[in-house]
Amino acid sequence: MSYHLVQGFNNTIGFEIQNNKVILIEFNPSKTISDEDTPLSVLTNNQITEYLSNKLMVLSFPVETKVSHFTSLVLAELRNIPVGETISYQELAVKIGFPNASRAVGKACGRNPLPLYYPCHRVIRKDGELGGFSGGIKIKKWLLDLEKK
Numbered sequence: 001m002s003y004h005l006v007q008g009f010n011n012t013i014g015f016e017i018q019n020n021k022v023i024l025i026e027f028n029p030s031k032t033i034s035d036e037d038t039p040l041s042v043l044t045n046n047q048i049t050e051y052l053s054n055k056l057m058v059l060s061f062p063v064e065t066k067v068s069h070f071t072s073l074v075l076a077e078l079r080n081i082p083v084g085e086t087i088s089y090q091e092l093a094v095k096i097g098f099p100n101a102s103r104a105v106g107k108a109c110g111r112n113p114l115p116l117y118y119p120c121h122r123v124i125r126k127d128g129e130l131g132g133f134s135g136g137i138k139i140k141k142w143l144l145d146l147e148k149k
Contacts, residue, residue, distance in 0.1 A: 002035030006045050008052040011139075013116075015044055021064040025114050027135030051116060054149055057083040059117045067111065070098075074108040078118040084147045088126040102126075110134060122147075 014029030133140035
């Protein structure tokens, strides 16, 4: 395992690599750099930097998640939300075939180990309010504004 840091949005973003796949992205890094750069860490760093600079809006580095079947459905559908658009937790629940599971969708988004790759910041409450985000509401709003440019 290796851990790497990227400077972005007035703070640092951390990402972890295991078995040549990115397994974690976090907005409030809990670790310090633990390894030398590798081709994957350079690729991931470059893509996240380009995303935060509004130059690349879909990340494509290799990832791996260890989540429940339900959460994997949520994560897969997050990749289908177009850049610059939002949907509600309820709409996402309907899209994955669980129309009464909007709260479970919110919890799955909250457990998303790879925000930005699986863009959970594009999911909001049905009343139009932002809802939660693992990086904090300020970052969620900044990401949504960035994608609308």
